[in-house]
Amino acid sequence: MKLRYFPLAMVTSYLLSMSALAEQTPSFTKEDLRVAAELRDEAFKSSKDYEIVESLTTEVGPRMAGTPGDAAAVKWGVAKLEELGFDKVWTEPVTFPTWKRGVETAEVLSPYPQPLVITALGFSVGTAEEGLSAEIIQFDDLKALSEAPANAAEGKIVFIKNRMERARDGSGYGPAVAARGQGASEAAKKGAVGILIRSIGTDTDRMAHTGVMRYEEGIEKIPAAALSAPDADLLENMIRRGKPVTVKMTIGAKNGEEYTSHNVIGEITGSEKPEEYVIIGAHLDSWDLGTGALDDGAGIGITTAAAELILRLPKRPKRSIRVIMFANEEQGLVGGKAYAEAHQDDIKNIITAAESDFGAGKIWRIDSKVKEEALPAVKQMAKLMEPLGITYGNNQAGGGPDLIPLRGKGISVFSLRQDGMDYFDYHHTPNDTLDKIDPESLNQNTAAYVIFAYLSAQMDGDFGTGFNQK
Template identity: 45%
Template sequence: MIRPMLLAGALLAAPAPALAQRQAPPTPAPVDHVVAKLRDAALTDTLAYDIVEGLTTEVGQRLAGTEAEARARTWAVARLRALGFRNVHVEPYQMPVWVRGEETAEVIAPFPQRLKLVALGNSGATPAAGITAEVAIFRSYGDLANAPDGSLAGKIAYVGNAMQPTQDGSSYGANGVGRFVGPALAARKGALAVVIRSIGTDAHRNPHTGGTNWPAGQQPIPAAALSVSDAKLLERIADRGGPIRLHLTLTPHFTGQGESGNVVAEVPGRDPKAGIVLIGGHLDSWDLGTGAIDDGAGVAITTAAAKRLLDGPRPRRTIRVVWFGAEEPGGFGGREYARVHGRERHATAQESDFGADRVWRFEVNLPDAASSVTDRLQSALAPLGIGKGPGVGGDGTDVGPTIALGVGSVDLNQDGTRYFDTHHTPDDTLDRIDPAQLAQNVAAWTTMLAIVANAPEEIGPVAPRK
């Protein structure tokens, strides 16, 4: 360790060229005092918590296309109008509606015992009496992919994973393929049905639901997620050798076409030519919990932030808040929004759909002409503990179709370390929300909106993220 006085002497004795080579740190962009005041006031926000508390208490679960989601839209319109938002309305559309039925599983041999599982969204059904078949064990999606075609005829496929918590949620993409397309792959290889280890990071006996996808023309087979605990149990039974026989009953079904819709509200801007700042989250939820972190928190955060701009001087750009419908079964609301509004000029589009824990990073996709916007964001978000990430912004199921049209984005990345402990489970309830972290989200979104919606720079089209 160099003592301070010796270090000072060494610097004074250094030749001038050596001193000239030392670079001073870049001067951060100044933070507008109005932005700073809005940001700091938002740290005490209670509106976001009030919204998510009301939504989960007065409506509860909101399965897409059902009467519950319709009640949620009615609730949302009333709440947004009461808050003073302009142009509040519903934009309805039709979608196929899937509902849950009976869900049971039981190991018949070699060690009889019941298992906890739930059907995956869009799952096919067993006969009412269920099916009994031998289980083919695959510890990963890769193992399933390497199985020969036809090798699963007459069997139930089990697909495992080893998902671990990550701050950025990257483990979801790495392991989620087992749910997204694993059942369809098992079906192509001849499986009667498929059960997967839940895509989750918990050690509870609460299984995680979520949608699965079937290629056009493929008949869905029964597909379910075992709780993480019971998936590990099934693997331990397999380690003992010998065949495993499972009795599985799943009776979900499609009820036909039903109505969903996007709830739209606005903070009117001064300059119609400057483009719209699109924000929001999704109103629908899975039906196991009450949709607090997925995504009651997201609509609450973005709405509370927009309300702070609504109550102040009119921003340059219109801020459009959308509570998207039918995200969970396949992103219907986002595609419908882009179909209806894709020809309007949007400056940026961004959503909140990763729970309610603190924002720790932001990433952008803005044109070079608006690079100074990024500098101002970096300075204004730093006091909230938010740094700029190395990636390119532009993420989200609901805003993705709009972003794909060449619209810029500012992603506010939340800490996902504990998100997948309760994601898509019965534990997705208000209890999982920390009010202080929720308020930090509102402060981050308020800061972003105050800068982007009022930026004097033109925010034009960008190259979509690859």
């Protein structure tokens, strides 16, 4: 830095802010930090987190929004929170349209007849009962499809072959998943009668990945399904040979009735400022193919077990802590939206929030989205997580899908980022089952969440509310 070209006012302001940070009174007492460290270490002695996921996946299993599994999960959630001794347990209604999966089969008719493994995308319409047979037209990705001439896919089934990239932070998902969300309407615009996409996943298992899609208004609704990765490879190999490839797909999916499920909430009531509260949560619903162990049974186990450790303390923390099991995240963050709407007059009471919804891998980074003055407190919190292999990242946290609506209303949020290297191997497939969870990693997650929840509830000062509003 060349000082002579640097405005003096800026330097002064910079030095003042540095000094303010350095001199800031610690936000947590020594006793708070001692208790938080003890809670962290206790997390490794407990198997409560794993027991909770085992219980949910065994006694409920799949719990797609609007199904009997959803109702069973709500009942299970209430019973579990009561059994664990939460001070208050209640539910709040969440209403949404439903979708039902039916038969889903596909096969190559010519030139090389053989079956394909597919799964319908959430909210896809069905085909005629006798199925839909048409020639395949292949596109590299959604962009290539969008840029194709009108009628490019006239009377054909579009196949989008783009592959998702593997990454610890799951950053390959965003670019790839657009094909799932918007592919059907883009294909219909080009005259297609159906769409098959390569599954949005990173595995090579012969299982297709489901997930929600949306039809653009005013565009014809065509049936949409995902192919397993090996089947997408197979189709590519057939197409490469240059002969027309015709496929038959049969999808029995259809929309159902409107349904009311519930957000399930358990509260540890604060001893000094009970009306102010910290949210930790996860979503209770899952897709129907697996048992929702990673997505998001793990999150339910981690956050509930973290709260359970705090429940065991001789004294309630100063503020309240709410464990929220959100309804229907999978089909549009419906539970998160319902909570934000129901509590919009209540936003200033939410001291901060974090959702666990990225499987069961170890947390490697903590990000915050707080007012600048609160950053020293965040750093103190992060320091307690260092022995867990967690470092502080930045102040641009997202907080988790069900917190997006609350974040939009101005609450501060944290992201406790999990290692997601293999998350998209299992995500939204039948392979999302209990055996994919490592109990020790789960403990590490619980240890991080208990530090976050306890210290936020004890904090002198706050993380800011409203600054985050857009």
